[in-house]
Amino acid sequence: MRLGGYARISLDKDGEELGVERQRRDYRQVAGVRPGWEVARDYIDNDVSAFKRNVVRPEFERLLTDLQSGVMDGVIAYDLDRLARQPRDLERLIDVFEDRPELVFCTVTNDIDLSTSDGRTMARVMVAFANKASADTGRRVARKHRELADAGKNGGGFPPFGWKADRVTVDPEQAELITKAHDALLAGTRLSTITAEWQEKGIRTSRNTGKPITRVALKGILTNPRLAGFRAVKGQKHIGLDGKPVLGVWEPICTPETLDAVVAVLEGVKSQYKANNLSNNHKYLLSGILRCAECGTRMIANMRSSWKEGSKGSRFMYRCPATKDGGCGKVSRAGEPLDQHIVNLIHEAEARLKAPASEPAEWPGAARLADVEQEISELISAMNGKRISAATAIAMLEPLEQERDELGYERNRHTVEQMKTTAATVDLPEEFERLPIERQRAVVMKHIKAIVVHPAGRGARKFNPDLLDVVWAA
Template sequence: MAVRLGGYARISLDKDGQELGVDRQRSDYRQVAGVRPGWIAARDYIDNDISAFKRNVVRPEFEKLLVDLQTGVLDGVIAYDLDRLARQPRDLERLIDVFEDRPELVFCTVTNDIDLSTSDGRTMARVMVAFANKASADTGRRVARKHRELADAGKNAGGFPPFGWKDDRVTVDPAQAELITQAHDALLAGTRLSTITAEWQKLGIRTSRNTGKPITRVALKGILTNPRLAGFRTVKGQKHIGEDGKPVMGVWEPICTPDKLDAVVAVLADVNSRYKTNNLSNNHKYLLSGILRCAECGTRMIANMRSSWKEGSKGSRFTYRCPAAKDGGCGKVSRAGEPLDEHIIALIHDAETRLKAPTPGPVEWPGAVRLIEVEESISDLISAMNSGTLKARTVIAMLEPLEKERDELEYERNRHAVEQIKTSAATVELSEEFERLPIERQRAVIAKHIKAIVVNPAGRGARKFNPDLLEVVWAAY
């Protein structure tokens, strides 16, 4: 009778994603199974690039293996070594529980044989996993200490090269840096992160890990808000603070300025905050939604696709309308969407002299001097604590109000920077660029120069678009 075994292979780090390590393990345990009479490696359970030591990591294939052993799908397990299966005692105990419930199960490794169905075998396995766990913990401490030294010196650690830099993690990759710069500019000008994500996906942009999957919104946000872009050394995604209480600067070439990075972070934080608190996404599909107002009741008009419209048919695909009474409007005013959009775009083009009025220069943020003073005070206190001049308890008590003030000042500075950058970024060469902008950028340009467009009723039976029924409320310059 055949003995159906589940083969398990695992490797903690596979930088290139080629699975060479787990392939070698699979080849070895299949060779061992092949020389045992009746043994068959019926199914492979592969956890590639997954740690068995980190307590918060779930190994999907290991979990499936336990279930299949418990339910009788398998007659045993074979692996290259015990430490491939378990480096945490609790994982070993879960495996032992299965073998105690089903003592007929077979257990085999390439490097040595341990019988988990016997007391001696379980004891030996526990000792081996305990030593392997200690070895991992010791290695982790040494690696953490080394990473701390590298971070304090502003040097790179291991891992994949971050997006924006070449393999040496010091030299900027021009193509990737240009993508980041363009994305920053677009965000500050009002483009949604989801729009930029779609553009990167269309271009086939991948992360440094190059998993082969399209880049996600979360991954793109991580790239665009990485403190490393402004030259800061990071630890677990946060700025690393040195013994002098100041952020440590890295040895690599920066891609943007700290002020610009802060502005980008502030924009994304503001968008997320508004989305969560107001359940708003600002995801407008139509150019003039919310800008148009009904002349009868003053309500903002919305857009709807016409259900009767078909590809190739005449007439507008969508209409702008005042919401019905149950939705807060009067429902009395509507207008064909496409001719109205075309009219407003033409109106903006014709009014270039008005839109190109001189833009005021940058306004200096009044809190700049105070922020420098607060940051220097924080740095002095941390230095005093590290040198032993002041006790930690005293320093912490003094730091709390200073850190609160610093955070408030930084928020004000970032919001000021966002407004300054948005003011300059919203200026475009309308005759050449407007039609190529994403919808949110087009809306931002219109909203900068037009406060509202009041739409008067067209009258019963009127079908032809009449621009005289529109009242454009221009913004003051």
């Protein structure tokens, strides 16, 4: 009898798989004393819940498939609740045993035969009780977490990135990484660029799974409300009974204004680039900034197929695209000398316009936003205290919340634009070279609206700056 051994544990904080290994050892020992039984394959779902309805257990799914197809002659597990804590999962398993009554079923802790009516009934009762126990535990845990959140205290799980194991003291190295990433995002650097930099440095999340950090994980780190000192529940600021966000007992890493601006950037605040149809998702410095003098179409860049390592020619070309939607395809220019010429012009412009740094302009709506947030807080507090009805409070809250969201959007946009303006100023050519391409483009577009490229004529090979019309920003 070729049996599939199934082991599962809901939480494995250290990732050492000790719990599932104990289960595997026990069910293999039981199978070893049964004549003719062999555990042909282990199906292990480590650190996976069987109670949460939205969780897919890959090894459980594979076990069902192998039982249905006849690859396995039965299943052995430590206990029934390792296999199923949701009645619907049990019913799927029972369907397989009804289709194939010759299948073997065994657990270490008790004997249940899913091929018989009595065994299936007993299994349904046991899973129902296990499901209720999980639900009761979930309610108690949720209530406990709510109490901790209301008090601004830490919950369970792994220490959040940016803090030490006590969850209160800031980790200086991780905090510096977060601060630099925030500054880069607000200055126009793409999240994917920062993700690649963290991966290159070997930075891991607090779970330390050994895998490179992902874009999704990095976004979660950089938008965590606790960075600004707020207690978070499921990634959102926790609102207390007084209608205000609850502050935590830990040291913050950034200001609320910075966090809101970062969230706005990652959620897609409209910027000057999008308003001008100049997406910042470019690999080349002047893509979309150059325009063909013959037809006015924005020029694009691509690598030269004939370029070879060690050759003196430019690796890429800017071209007017010949497409059905526009573009004559008549104008092209070697990319590297053109880029270098424009960079030199930018540095000259920076030197001429260099002025003492001024304080960032204050956002004029700050006072009104504070008043609106205070009014919202007072209304929620009055509703919770039964001083006004819920219907009255909701009717008064809706216009205030709409105004708060609009003001918040304007504040975030103001912050982002201030950061972009600051970041678009560089002191040295060496510093410019170290910037990611999106930041370099921001510096260029601070000074230049467009560059019109005229045809070079037949046989022209030497770069001629006189064939460029630079349209400077006001």
